[in-house]
Amino acid sequence: MRYLPLTPDDRAQMLDVIGAATIDDLFADVPAAARKSEPFDLPHHAGELEVERELANLAAMNRAAGAGPFFCGAGAYRHHVPATVDHIIQRSEFLTSYTPYQPEIAQGTLQVLFEFQTQVAALTGLDVANASMYDGSTACAEAVMMARRVTRRKKAILSGGLHPHYAATTQTIAHAEGMDIVRQTVAFDAEAAVIAAIDSETACVVVQTPNVFGVATDVTAIAEAAHEAGALLIVVTTEAVSYGLLKSPGEMGADIAVAEGQSIGNALNFGGPYIGLFTCREKLVRQMPGRLCGETVDAEGRRGFVLTLSTREQHIRRDKATSNICTNSGLCALAFTIHLTLLGEVGLRQLAAINHAKARRLAKALGAVPGVEVLTKRFFNEIAIRLPGDATDMVEALLEDGVVAGVPFSRLDPDAGLDDVLLCAATEMTLDEDIDAFAQALSRRIGQ
Amino acid sequence: MRFTKDHEWVSLDGDVATIGITAYAAEQLGDVVFVETPEVGKTVTAGEGLAVVESVKAASDVYAPLSGEVLEANAALADAPETVNQAPEAGGWFAKVRISDPSAFEALMDRAAYDAFLETL
């Protein structure tokens, strides 16, 4: 048992100091009926090699995204992460530290969070960012509930372009908290329809850009309509690299912006851990959920950082807290901020341009396949295409050709009646040959 | 000036009550960092929440000592919450409320009664 330092001698000596005869004496408060005496039907301890073998076998049963042409997006994107990022996040002082409750010996984590908050605020064009949330979808739910606290209204309008899983998460969590969630009909360009639904009861409207079909939208008019009615505009983004090319939520009038930050610094990880980005206008900060890091000075007047405005949080407010959230996504935020620091403005813009160029190439190639219609006109790195048949069947067929073609929309929302729609993303990881292979295989399959 | 057992103070000018927290409360709370003042126009009921005062370590509800309508909130506290510590029973006031029942004011403790009450704590 390589993780346990105590020897049998240590244990005996320690029991002696404690004044207990056996270890069982220390479990004396456990009712007899609850003491598990017979062994569990589970294997006994195993060495590194054995464990490594089992997990390597499981991993080998999966087809990694990098194994061939791969076009899945829909809220999780495959990007290149510099080697430096993974090296730094595995440093003991970052990996094995806790929430920075003792700021004097956690300045590393705290300065990183301060830098992270500043970067995220800049990306979204808003004033303040928190120290991160679990992921984009839970950040979306938290934003909706924050809008309720700000406006003291209960109705949230979710655009039909919002990722269906984000809508479901928000429906589950914000509805539980007592909000009325109005989810609009799913449509490729659903954003315009939001304006007509805004009324004096509306706390917020939630609009995603680029939306789940990849459609990039200028939401300025929606912001104006929301503000006119005293409501907030929440802008959701699931592909953070798009900030490098597209107008920011803040520039378009958003009051709160939330995003999935996985694209920067973090691997696909089969859905988690990811990192929710959360930013808002300065005047709303007291209603913000989650941890916040702020600048201050120490007893000698030197600059330092602390967690601040913590009276919003559960450990002090208890049943009056802004949220029950306790942790953030610290290590994922670290990976995000390191990657973004390596990119810088220059690199992020370039990376975004490459992604856009790849997607344009993909749209062109797929659009040229007879029977395929590219539905998304203005996009960043993801498009929706209409196939002549069921998209799920086509994905299965193309797998035999070695191509992972994308995410059938019906997997995200089986009730939308969009069974022939496929979401396809391209990033800097996508080779031109991958695109050609996809288009050729698709053409062949449709021809059959 | 009148006082409550929840450590609010009230001073009355006509039917307009100015409300804050006592020096004792401010001392107990420690460094005040934020005050959430009520919205102007809001109707408040005696004994219900009027404002929230936050120190670094705690958030405390401030109860309305009297019922009425909020006429004004102390906007200066937004930039200078420390006023609550520095001048709790003067510049650190929270809100001005037009009270509906002036006789309720007289029912609150006077300074001597409040001081005596503090002795019992």
Added chain:
Amino acid sequence: MTMQTVGRPTRPEDVQPLATGFASLTGGRGLLQDEALIFERDGWNKTGVDLPEADLDGSDLGDLARAAPIGLPGLSEPEAMRHYVRLSQKNHAIDLALYPLGSCTMKHNPRLNEKMARLAGFADLHPMAPVSTVQGALALMDRLSHWLKTLTGMPAVALSPKAGAHGELCGLLAIRAAHEAKGDPRRRVLVPTSAHGTNPATAAFVGYSVTEIAQTDDGRVDLADLEAKLGPDVAAIMVTNPNTCGLFERDIIEIARLTHAVGAYFYCDGANFNAIVGRVRPGDLGVDAMHINLHKTFSTPHGGGGPGAGPVVLSEALAPFAPAPWVVHGPEGLTLVEETVGEAAQAFGRMSAFHGQMGMFVRAYAYMRSHGADGLRQVAEDAVLNANYIKARLSGAMTPAFPDGPCMHEALFDDTWLEGTGVTTLDFAKALIDEGFHPMTMYFPLVVHGAMLIEPTETESKQEMDRFCEALLALAQAAKAGDVDRFKGAPYLAPLRRLDETLAARKPRLTWKPSSGVAPAPLAAE
């Protein structure tokens, strides 16, 4: 002989010990460097990556394209490496010394788990990839579920919650859905006064009003008070077991019985499961729902505050209401139930976009397999042994909050022993920093005055615990001897001295802001 006298001296000169106030000329402190923010290095046009030219033959983005600069600095790779490594050296970490934060369970994080989570078959796996291409990932989730269900003696588990508090929310939503399915929505949730803040926050969040239950003098739920407060409008009780005082709730089975008798559910906060894993099954205690912090009991790294993972085990009564998605065995292998329709119609919804914290699942599973059932039992035993050892060693100098009987995985002290010394719990904790240790959890649980909650975990050696105890005993002696400055000014030797949290909260400065091209004036203490 040849007299070679050139070379560097190899012994320190005889010098007087340095008086206080020594400062280097440039602010450097040996290995510890002052480190400017990334925004203060004039890296506005720098980058640390080499990317190919974008092959853009035009764009239809028009006015959607970003025009204004973002305002992001860049650093070259060597600069970035140095920046983050320098910052890292200002952090305490488990890998440096004992990290006795009670209720947080800071134990060793095996690097095998890191290596496994980075296998391309797990890390480079898309959550919406065709199910036939992710069979190994689903099998891992299935095996993890099996272990969690077996160890807890519970029939079902929802894997998707992303942290402990998220798990609490999941459990209470399942409870709410179960009551609503019976046409009996209820209003109240009972929570002991010693509960972690997330418990009442979660209950209030879900729309329940919170009623506090009193605690007995020996740190347990007051059964009489519980009975008095239970009623037909109570939806659930939330009890942490072992509780936040580090004690096992002796009456836990009776608590469950009373709760069930009024038709309420028993939510157990499993934050302290590490004290009983392998020895006690929560299912045998009458628990209906319990979250398991994989980052505590099963040692996934805390990472400076997350990511965690908070799977929730559920009883038969609550299992039908578990949120999507989950793994099922189908005719063509494993598959995922992702929509709340058909057989899943009672599911209360979805906790997040995808399937949960897969990266944490891999780590936790590797940890479980490494320890095995026998090792996990030893984990609980050593965690409890270590805590009792520390309690025994310190009890002469400090006052245990509950001196009678053993504690579980953490030892709780109050501040009675500091009375009259002028030293507070905070001062004492800060002085511990100068001795090279992370302070214990302070002022929690709230029910104990000036609480100091010490959780060593099972991965501490006796030698390290002795070192820790000796530091505490020496400090206790210093406090009682009137060496107050040692405490009031502490820490002296940390990268920074005590920080002004009042200033941070009064004048929130949450982002770096350029003021006319130069750094803003530093904040001044008031």
